[in-house]
Amino acid sequence: MGHLSEEVLNKARILLEVYPNKRSALIPLCHLAQGQDGYLTPEAIIEIAELVDVTPAEVRGTASFYDMFHLEPVGKHVVAMCTNIACMLRGADELLEHAQEVLDVGIGGTTQDGQFTLEEAECLAGCNNAPCVQVNHRFFGPLDNDGFDELISDLKSGKLKDIVPEHGVLNRVERQHGLKATPDQIQAERDVMESAKKERLAKKSTS
Amino acid sequence: MSEKAVNKNLPIVSKRLGLPDAYKLETYLATGGYDGLKKALQMNPEDVSNEVMKASLLGRGGAGFPAGRKWSMLKANPVKYLVINGDESEPATFKDHDLIELDPHQIIEGVVIASYALGVNQAFIFCRGEFALGLERLQSALNEAYDYGAVGSDIFGSGFSVDLVVHPGAGAYICGEETALLQSLEGKRGYPRIKPPYFPAVMGLYNQPTVVNNIETVSNLPWIIQNGGDAFAAMGQDSSAGSRIFALSGHVKKPGNYEVEMGKVTFRDIIFDPEYGGGILDDLELKAFIPGGVSAPWFGPELLDLPLTQEAIASKGSMLGSGSIVVFNESTCPVRAAWRISKFFYRESCGQCTPCREGSGWIEKIMHRIETGSGRMEDIELVLDVCDNIAPGLTWPPKQTTICVLGPSIPSSIVSAVNMFKQDFVDHIEKGKCTFGK
Numbered sequence: 001m002g003h004l005s006e007e008v009l010n011k012a013r014i015l016l017e018v019y020p021n022k023r024s025a026l027i028p029l030c031h032l033a034q035g036q037d038g039y040l041t042p043e044a045i046i047e048i049a050e051l052v053d054v055t056p057a058e059v060r061g062t063a064s065f066y067d068m069f070h071l072e073p074v075g076k077h078v079v080a081m082c083t084n085i086a087c088m089l090r091g092a093d094e095l096l097e098h099a100q101e102v103l104d105v106g107i108g109g110t111t112q113d114g115q116f117t118l119e120e121a122e123c124l125a126g127c128n129n130a131p132c133v134q135v136n137h138r139f140f141g142p143l144d145n146d147g148f149d150e151l152i153s154d155l156k157s158g159k160l161k162d163i164v165p166e167h168g169v170l171n172r173v174e175r176q177h178g179l180k181a182t183p184d185q186i187q188a189e190r191d192v193m194e195s196a197k198k199e200r201l202a203k204k205s206t207s
Numbered sequence: 208m209s210e211k212a213v214n215k216n217l218p219i220v221s222k223r224l225g226l227p228d229a230y231k232l233e234t235y236l237a238t239g240g241y242d243g244l245k246k247a248l249q250m251n252p253e254d255v256s257n258e259v260m261k262a263s264l265l266g267r268g269g270a271g272f273p274a275g276r277k278w279s280m281l282k283a284n285p286v287k288y289l290v291i292n293g294d295e296s297e298p299a300t301f302k303d304h305d306l307i308e309l310d311p312h313q314i315i316e317g318v319v320i321a322s323y324a325l326g327v328n329q330a331f332i333f334c335r336g337e338f339a340l341g342l343e344r345l346q347s348a349l350n351e352a353y354d355y356g357a358v359g360s361d362i363f364g365s366g367f368s369v370d371l372v373v374h375p376g377a378g379a380y381i382c383g384e385e386t387a388l389l390q391s392l393e394g395k396r397g398y399p400r401i402k403p404p405y406f407p408a409v410m411g412l413y414n415q416p417t418v419v420n421n422i423e424t425v426s427n428l429p430w431i432i433q434n435g436g437d438a439f440a441a442m443g444q445d446s447s448a449g450s451r452i453f454a455l456s457g458h459v460k461k462p463g464n465y466e467v468e469m470g471k472v473t474f475r476d477i478i479f480d481p482e483y484g485g486g487i488l489d490d491l492e493l494k495a496f497i498p499g500g501v502s503a504p505w506f507g508p509e510l511l512d513l514p515l516t517q518e519a520i521a522s523k524g525s526m527l528g529s530g531s532i533v534v535f536n537e538s539t540c541p542v543r544a545a546w547r548i549s550k551f552f553y554r555e556s557c558g559q560c561t562p563c564r565e566g567s568g569w570i571e572k573i574m575h576r577i578e579t580g581s582g583r584m585e586d587i588e589l590v591l592d593v594c595d596n597i598a599p600g601l602t603w604p605p606k607q608t609t610i611c612v613l614g615p616s617i618p619s620s621i622v623s624a625v626n627m628f629k630q631d632f633v634d635h636i637e638k639g640k641c642t643f644g645k
């Protein structure tokens with residue numbers, strides 16, 4: 001232990017509490033770890049495994065199934081560009097080509113200065129703003145070449161740092177109510193509802 | 208354009224999408240928020256179910272199964288969990304995205320109403336992981352709802368309690384399939400489960416009876432309880448009751464989400480009416496359109512006057528599906544469009560079934576070489592043959608050879624493109640390049 005920060009661990013404790021089964025917290029915990037480090041480090045994977053009570057191989061094997069989890073370091077800004085059908089019809093392929101030139105990286109690559117990782121994405125459900133781009137999972141679009149260049153320069157200058165946080169989609173998600181109804185409470189309610197139902201049925205059959 | 212009766216009740220689910228700050232409790236309450244829930248809690252749970260049954264509300268996730276029937280399928284077996292499907296990743300579908308970001312309280316209210324009707328004390332909203340802002344808005348709305356007493360213990364003093372958890376996905380289209388979604392919610396890879404059991408109501412989350420409903424489906428519930436199931440059923444046509452959000456994208460002047468009364472509007476209306484799509488981009492001719500998400504077979508301009516109902520679209524050999532309409536104008540290369548869709552399926556196949564895993568790869572490869580001009584004339588037959596191996600007979604609806612319907616959805620766009628635009632395939636092959644300038 002000791003890799004995940006106190007802040008992440010506090011959030012993790014709440015998550016472990018709200019699910020009926022610890023393992024369900026695995027994916028949210030991976031999001032939190034990725035928020036801290038930008039990708040899933042081997043140390044974080046080991047700690048998550050301990051927290052949810054599975055082997056590190058299971059955490060890694062599960063995380064690797066999902067597109068959002070990075071198992072290698074990425075740039076400060078992950079630029080995901082949709083080229084699926086609605087965006088394609090609106091010039092996404094041309095925009096992606098432009099992006100590769102401007103950033104001087106291929107798809108999946110990270111710029112030398114570590115600022116940008118470029119990804120080709122499937123539909124991001126932003127097709128009304130096609131072609132649509134996400135930077136660290138914040139939406140931009142519709143974008144033409146000039147709009148893209150402006151976006152990149154705003155990201156570089158730090159102008160968008162409030163809109164585009166570093167990594168992790170759960171960093172700003174705070175569950176304030178970690179309490180579950182107790183099993184006794186639920187059972188008592190079920191009993192009450194059950195007897196009320198019986199009563200109603202009894203009434204129906206006599207009337 | 209056809210005659211349209213003005214319906215004062217519309218919109219139902221999308222009414223707050225244009226309001227500033229609609230995602231905050233204050234705005235929600237000022238616009239009738241949580242009144243449906245308060246009313247539901249005064250009713251018997253069975254009566255709440257009955258209203259939904261009367262409303263004939265069809266599921267909005269793609270399969271169109273009646274919500275009321277799903278809820279009452281297993282009377283003997285009390286439902287333990289309610290899971291809301293907000294994984295929205297069907298290409299060109301973006302209605303749940305707006306509902307999540309712009310009106311999260313309506314979803315929460317719907318979830319609590321459904322939980323009460325089902326007698327469920329634990330519910331989950333599975334929100335697509337890429338919706339970072341959506342996750343933030345959902346969770347803050349949930350915090351507000353707990354404070355307000357609309358979720359948690361003893362809701363509004365009724366004695367009914369339900370806990371609600373917002374759960375993030377992590378980027379996998381297949382997790383929209385309900386059994387894959389449950390696997391993912393259990394902290395595993397999103398592999399669809401082998402059927403039977405066909406319904407999570409038999410064996411769902413942690414092997415307990417579970418109901419899975421779509422975001423838009425539950426967003427309708429506050430209105431239905433407030434206004435009655437009959438009022439909802441009075442709108443629409445045939446079994447397609449009420450209204451529905453259609454996501455319009457591609458070559459239209461005004462892409463967007465438009466809520467319309469089912470059956471009262473045609474494809475021509477939604478594409479050309481200034482109130483909706485506003486016509487074809489660059490004023491070119493319409494070439495074709497996809498009526499219900501990329502798993503659906505394509506339609507040509509001759510079907511523009513079809514009304515938007517599940518039956519009408521099914522009768523012409525396609526489906527309403529997720530309610531997403533993609534418009535192609537005459538500048539569209541149909542080979543490229545079909546190739547791109549096949550690439551999507553190739554990337555998103557979970558890999559459990561051989562026809563889907565191998566077939567999607569083959570189809571993508573062959574389509575890519577035709578599109579880029581390296582195809583051979585035999586490739587047209589070959590690609591159809593591979594499609595036939597995934598869904599024998601290439602009929603609609605497709606035959607099932609795999610664990611889930613992702614596999615059998617792959618051939619739709621290919622078969623449509625070949626049937627409707629065969630000459631374009633031939634031209635690509637003969638000229639050795641894309642004839643649309645790519």
Ligand SMILES: Cc1cc2nc3c(=O)[nH]c(=O)nc-3n(C[C@H](O)[C@H](O)[C@H](O)COP(=O)(O)O)c2cc1C
Binds near residue numbers: 267420
């Ligand atoms: C490959 C595949 C992807 C799906 N994606 C979604 C999705 O993104 N959202 C959704 O609500 N339903 C999706 N579905 C349908 C769900 O399995 C399920 O039918 C639906 O969530 C049930 O909710 P409803 O009855 O309210 O429509 C998908 C199904 C398949 C086979």
Ligand code: SF4
Binds near residue numbers: 560561615
């Ligand atoms: S059909 Fe495809 S996506 Fe569905 S379970 Fe089989 S391999 Fe996975």
Ligand code: FES
Binds near residue numbers: 126132
């Ligand atoms: S097709 Fe690009 S966001 Fe949907």
